[in-house]
Structure formats: structure tokens, C-alpha cells
Amino acid sequence: MTLLDTNPHAIRAEAPSPFWTLTVVSIIFVGLGMAWALVDARQVDGAAVWMKPLKFSLSFVVLFGTIALIEPRLSGKVREGWPLRIIGWVMAAAFLSEMAYITYQAALAEPSHFNVATPFNRMMYEVVMAGGAVSLVVCIGLIGWLVKSDPSANLGVGLREGIVVGFVTSFVLTMITAGYLSANGGHFVGPHPAGAAVLPLFGWSGVTGDLRAAHFFALHAMQVLPLLGLWLDLRGVRAPVRSVQLGALLYCTLTFAIFAQAVMGLPLIPLK
Known part of the structure; x- marks a missing residue:
């Protein structure tokens, strides 16, 4: 201009x-x-x-x-x-x-x-x-x-699907994990003694269940799935929509597995 x-x-x-x-x-x-x-x-x-x-x-x-x-x-x-x-x-x-x-x-x-x-x-x-x-x-x-x-x-076909599915997935997963976290009254499920080991940078408990890990994965579906869709477009994959949807299903499964692990009082990565 x-x-x-x-x-x-x-x-x-x-x-x-x-x-x-x-x-x-x-x-x-x-x-x-x-x-x-x-x-x-x-x-x-x-x-x-x-x-x-x-x-x-x-x-x-x-x-x-x-x-x-x-x-x-x-x-x-x-x-x-x-x-x-x-x-x-x-x-x-x-x-x-x-x-x-x-x-x-x-x-x-x-x-x-x-x-x-x-x-x-x-x-x-x-x-x-x-x-x-x-x-x-x-x-x-x-x-x-x-x-x-x-x-x-x-938008490419894969990127469009990645954004749509990623943003909606992030909304649904976050409402579930954050809602449970809020109702739990704290991050931890089980005792986390003062000075107990935590994951560097993230601060997640290494000795008991920590709901923040699942919350983290839920939030970042909105970045992971669009990146997957973009990568599929760049690779010229023939069925990017189906691949993004499969990726979303696997991502949801992973997030719910991490969530269930925390609810059972188990740390994402055990640390001494």
C-alpha cells in the first residue's frame, strides 16, 4: 500500500x-x-x-x-x-x-x-x-x-481439518480435564510431600498423580493436530482428512490414558 x-x-x-x-x-x-x-x-x-x-x-x-x-x-x-x-x-x-x-x-x-x-x-x-x-x-x-x-x-485440506478437529478437541478435552481438576480441589491425586521430586520445567509430581499433565495435553491439541494436517498437506497424502481424524483419535486416547493414570494416583513419570 x-x-x-x-x-x-x-x-x-x-x-x-x-x-x-x-x-x-x-x-x-x-x-x-x-x-x-x-x-x-x-x-x-x-x-x-x-x-x-x-x-x-x-x-x-x-x-x-x-x-x-x-x-x-x-x-x-x-x-x-x-x-x-x-x-x-x-x-x-x-x-x-x-x-x-x-x-x-x-x-x-x-x-x-x-x-x-x-x-x-x-x-x-x-x-x-x-x-x-x-x-x-x-x-x-x-x-x-x-x-x-x-x-x-x-487452507489445505489437511490443515483445515487439523484446525477444526484440533480446536474442537482441545475444547472438549480441556473442559473434561480442567473440570475434574477444579472439582478435585488441587493438582495432586494422592500425597505429594514437601520437597518431593517433580518433573523439571513442568513441575508435575514424580511421586503421585498430577492432573496438570492431562490438562496440558488437552490444551495443546489445538497445536498438535493442525501441525499434523499441515505436514500431511506438504507430504501430499491422498486422504489427509481421514489421517487427521485418526490422529485425533490417537491423541484423545493418549490424553485420557494420562488422565486415568493421574486419577489412579500414579505419576506420569516416576521419580525418586
Whole structure:
């Protein structure tokens, strides 16, 4: 577009995606979390106080980055339509409210999740954070539906199926695993003594069941299955749709196996 081009549609087409903006804000949260971790050695529940904000901000980078990569391939009608705009606003509100509270609690060296010690903590955890988490997951499923209903999207057959199935699978699996995790009242199924071994980086228990592992796999179906579909398209596989669906079935089986293992009180990877 030149300086003389005043076509409003051209200007709108080059406007930065709100999902790229959210990705950048998430990266800023990552940087802040890393910086604060260098100067703050406090711990909460046996982990560094800034580990949870850092993990969540990294997760949001992946989430919004994935959507931002898909959005330009959608038709102009869908990109500029109200459904996607509303989804963006809802996800932005949920993201900012969750990160604000998680960061605030980290600054106080108090847990943000499963913390109902005061009426304020209860409201933030059971209403604001729970509502935000459900909204984010529902929006993921709705984006999958938008892709499926957009015949003009610039997507290969395998990639389209991977996005649709991946996003909807992520929605369904996350609602199941996160719902159980919330009802369980904590990450662990069984005793996890203070100082017990955990998986590096992830922090999952190495001595008892940890529901976060299944929750992790559930969330990332929205990256794994689209990548599978893209790979199938690049390879020129003759039946990419069926292959993606088979991949989704295997992925769901794996996720439910990890979930069942945690429910039985067994660690994903036993550690001494």
C-alpha cells in the first residue's frame, strides 16, 4: 500500500491482528516474569513465586500465536466479521484479568489457584478466573467452528481439518480435564510431600498423580493436530482428512490414558 492509497479496505487489511497484539503482550509478561524471578527468591507451595505467572504467560504466547498464524488465512468476511471480533475481545478480557490476578498473587507470595482464604480470593478464583478459563476454552472451540464454516479460507485440506478437529478437541478435552481438576480441589491425586521430586520445567509430581499433565495435553491439541494436517498437506497424502481424524483419535486416547493414570494416583513419570 502506498501513501496515496486511501482505500479503507486496504488499510484495514494491513492493520495489526489483535491476536498478534495479545501475543506480544504475553511475551512482555514472559519478560517481566523472568526479570522478577532473578531478583525475588521467595517461594509459594514449594515453587518460585514467579513460576506460575511465567508458565501462564508462555502458554498464552503459544495460544494467541497459534490463532494469529491462522487468522490471515481466513476469508476477509470472517476476519472482519463480528463473531471473530467478539471472540478477540472476550479472550483479551479473560487473558488480562487472569494474568493480572496471578501476577498480583505472586507479588504477595500467595497462591492464585485453589485459594479461597478470603472472600476476595474466593471471588477471584471461583468467578473471575474460572469464568475466564471457560471463556477462553469456549472461544477456542468457536474459532474451530468459524474455520469449518469458512469455505473461502486459504487452507489445505489437511490443515483445515487439523484446525477444526484440533480446536474442537482441545475444547472438549480441556473442559473434561480442567473440570475434574477444579472439582478435585488441587493438582495432586494422592500425597505429594514437601520437597518431593517433580518433573523439571513442568513441575508435575514424580511421586503421585498430577492432573496438570492431562490438562496440558488437552490444551495443546489445538497445536498438535493442525501441525499434523499441515505436514500431511506438504507430504501430499491422498486422504489427509481421514489421517487427521485418526490422529485425533490417537491423541484423545493418549490424553485420557494420562488422565486415568493421574486419577489412579500414579505419576506420569516416576521419580525418586
